[in-house]
Amino acid sequence: MTLFSQHVVPLSEPAMTDSSAAASGTSTAAFIEARNLWQEYGDLVVLERLNIKVDEGEFCTLVGASGCGKSTFLRMLLGQERPSRGELLLNGQALPNEPDPSRGVVFQRYSVFPHLSVLDNVALGLELPRSPVLGRLFGAAKREARERAAEILTKVGLGHALNKYPSALSGGMQQRLAIAQAVVMQPRMLLLDEPFGALDPGIRKDMHALLLELWQETRLTVFMVTHDLSEGFSLGTRLLVFDKVRHDPQAPNAYGARITYDIPLNEARRAQAQLPSELAERIAAR
Ligand SMILES: Nc1ncnc2c1ncn2[C@@H]1O[C@H](COP(=O)(O)OP(=O)(O)OP(=O)(O)O)[C@@H](O)[C@H]1O
Known part of the structure; x- marks a missing residue:
């Protein structure tokens, strides 16, 4: 059985991982929780019905086709943008609306x-x-x-x-x-938007080692956007795939993306890391 077939998430259901399912059974709030989150700009729906729970200390890698709303999600986590609908919670409370020192951010350039x-x-x-x-x-x-x-x-x-x-x-x-x-x-949370996208492969490897060392030392909660699937599979404790589940060719803006795969990563899963080839190609394209 491939990784893909083990983790198909029903389109009408929120994506749940082993750890988030376990978290939902306890009374303590998740570190970060998105509940039925939407982001719309005018008639452009970017994210729709996004649900996720993330525990403190997790390292989430975010992948998805260009324009599907990964950076938008990071901006909401940073407090730069408010969701159009739904809730984004930190320890069960609304996430502060302004960026603050508890949330660090690194972009691909110009940080x-x-x-x-x-x-x-x-x-x-x-x-x-x-x-x-x-x-x-x-x-x-x-x-x-x-x-x-x-x-x-x-x-x-x-x-x-x-x-x-x-x-x-x-x-x-x-x-x-x-x-x-x-x-x-x-910070308690580190938000990384394609931080190594402009670097040569050899340098990228060094940066991966540095990032993992810092994460292991600090146990920060990390959200990192990447177009490099191997980076997504090898660095994170959890791979989140953003994708649209509904399409209308007549109205391409009408539907947004959500998390369609939520894959807990461990050594065995890294070794057999794969996504459907059509999806992998869309993620790698810019
Ligand atoms: N403030 C805004 N006003 C209007 N549209 C916006 C705004 N911010 C983002 N968008 C649009 O939302 C969509 C999602 O953008 P976003 O940058 O989040 O995608 P992404 O998945 O990070 O893409 P990429 O992988 O190419 O960086 C794009 O169509 C973008 O043009």
């Missing part, structure tokens, strides 16, 4: 400030909340923030580049910097 040094890029996040007016700390507090920033930068392999500017860094180094910038704030 870092080009006019700040590597050290300042990371120290700024620590300094701003403690000195919102001046934007800068002084004395011991400043030293402490910069030491902490330097520590994280050393961890991600940028200890030698503290005084460089992002333009002097390679793509992989810039993404290391973006990750340091996000994790220095000690």
